[in-house]
Amino acid sequence: MDNTSYIIKYVALYLRKSRGEEDTDLEKHRFILREICVKHGWKYVEYVEIASSETIEYRPKFKSLLSDVEEGIYDAVLVVDYQRLGRGELEDQGKIKRIFRDSETYIVTPEKIYNLVDDTDDLLVDVRGLLARQEYKTTTKNLQRGKKIGARLGKWTNGPAPFPYVYVAAIKGIEVVPEKNVVYQEMKSRILGGESLESIGWDFNRRGIPGPGPKNGLWHSNTMRRIVISEVHLGKIISNKTKGSGHKKKKAQPLVINPREEWVIVENCHAAVKTEEEHMKLLAMLEKGQIVPNRAKAGTYALSGLVFCGKCKKMMRYNVRSDGYSTNSIKACNKYDHFGNYCSNSGVKVSILTDFIDREIADYEQRIIDSDNYINTDVIEKLERIIREKETQLTKLNRALSKIKEMYEMEEYTREEYEERKVKRQQEISALESELAVHRYEINYDSREKNKERMKLIKSFKDIWSSESATGHDKNMIAKMIISRIEYIYDKSTNNLNISIQFN
Incomplete structure (x- = not known):
């Protein structure tokens, strides 16, 4: 990479851990990019994204980086290869190109510096983006195929392990956690004895028994219902239950529940914590007690x-x-x-x-x-309270922004630290000011027109x-x-x- 014809001083390092990569891969990429900065004497700020989507909307760090690039904060952005910036839909790739071209910000990889103002580099980026998109589609297809094959081979591929199991990477399967199983067996026997989910949950919460999930929160009847009706507790792994996605924003086929005859059910994959007879009794008892108003x-x-x-x-x-x-x-x-x-x-x-x-x-x-100018005082009082709270937040943020500048002038912050903190506070201030404008408009809404509607x-x-x-x-x-x-x-x-x- 020859940078003799480019003027570069301040750069951003964009590091993104893709699916299937280890933490060591991220560290290796960081080392490569830092070495480039040290070699050329560039000052840098890091933007690190972990397990992110290919779509810009679901990559918060990259959205922040694009915003900074658009404001012309950096001379260049460093990545280990161009596809780290994006290999999603064409409109996303077009947006990335436009921002880098309009701000005259270079894209730097260990092999080359891309200047999108130059027609040759612009065309080269288009080709690389197309190849990256095709590679992403192939990788996604292979991952989905691997997940289906893994499920058919009795491997756990369905996300976090359900209570009372834990995922064990060495066997690519799940195992029973003894202390959690004690709680599960008590819950199961009490339900079979005729006790309600609500009363069991209250008792568990009073006794301080940690709930399921990573946060170990409180027990809820809906959570307990999902646990006790699950067929995973019979030692089974079930795949192909659904197709599509239920996500409201991601572009995908709508979520569809497949009929049971299309499910792939693999028996005896892990230790069962209930019998088939207990499972059927639990279903019958929960169905009988279910009340839907x-x-x-x-x-x-x-x-x-x-x-x-x-x-x-x-x-x-x-x-x-x-x-x-x-x-x-x-x-x-x-x-x-x-x-x-x-x-x-x-x-x-x-x-x-x-x-x-x-x-x-x-x-x-x-x-x-x-x-003639009647207003709903309840609504107005609520809006005024919200405005006061947000104005207080805005005052604090402006003070913080002034303090950041003072710290930089006193050389307590480096330029990189100053820019990072300043941009963050400015974004928060901008968001708050937008919210305040909306609430003030609501208060000043034309009372006569509103009263006609009332x-x-x-x-x-x-x-x-x-x-x-x-x-x-x-x-x-x-x-x-x-x-x-x-x-x-x-x-x-x-x-x-x-x-x-x-x-x-």
Whole structure:
């Protein structure tokens, strides 16, 4: 690599660990790039990406590097080979080229310096990008094929090992962790004995038993359900259960659950922690105890999804008879926290809540009529609180930015440290200022236009709620357009009832 015709002083080192590479590979690349900097007397800042995607959107360090390159902070960016910058979709490669070309920033590898302003280098980069993209597709295909073959050979290829197992790289499989298995066996036997998932979870949390997963958090009934119904605990490895991806942003085929007859099931891959008979009993018991409030979720009743407990803030539900009909009352709050503490908020008649709503709607309408510039004080107070908090954060960030400059002037920071810290703070300040602008706009929104919309909704609400032909679903739909939530606390012993309402 000849750099005699290029003026380069400040550079960025971009290091990215690709799939299948070891930590030693990353260190080797770092050594190579640092040696180049030492040889030519270049000052450098490192940007390190671990196990990242090929798509720019999911590579935070690279996004930060591109932003810095676009601002002209560096003379060049060093990589061990061009494909480290990207071998994703053509639009990503085009974006990378444009930023480097427009900022006149060089791309440096151990073999060559690319100047994208030069037509020859520009064409060469296009060819290298196309080859890199093809290589990526081939590598991805080989990895997917290897995963499928590994599963058929009884190797664990399904991500983190489920509780109570641990992945063992030496055997490319999973093994039972004895102390975790003690917890699993207790959980299994208690469920088979008729105990609920909730009560078992509360007991485990009270006893300080670490939950599953890397964070060892609290036990939850949904987590426990997934554990006890898993067929992995029968000693099996199952693959080809799905195809596509459920990720909301990545470009891929939509997630599809394959029928069981298409699954690849390999038996006796690791030690089982339950029998087939126990597995079937667990499924039967969990199915029997499963309660899904479909009516409430569908907004069947007028106040479905709108009434909340004023004590624990959980959603309240209608009392429903065994034949599915509402009893026209809200059920007492029967929620527990993660330690089994019971919420004692009493139930209340729906008519009491609807009468309260009618009065509040009338008052709400009158406030709008009385004032041409009526504003929803609840919303405004919330926005003002958010703005104050963000303004405080902004003041702190500006102080920090000034302090960084002072430290650099006092030679406490090197140029590289100064640039890195300054850019980070500037990005945070820019993001905060954008958020503040949005919130200030919300406060200054044209009150007259907003109030016209409110008055139309109130009229529709009154018409629908007074109509004998309107269904509970109809009432619920219009109510949710005006009301965000209703909270109450009812003490039956003193007959003390406090209700509050929040409008959208």
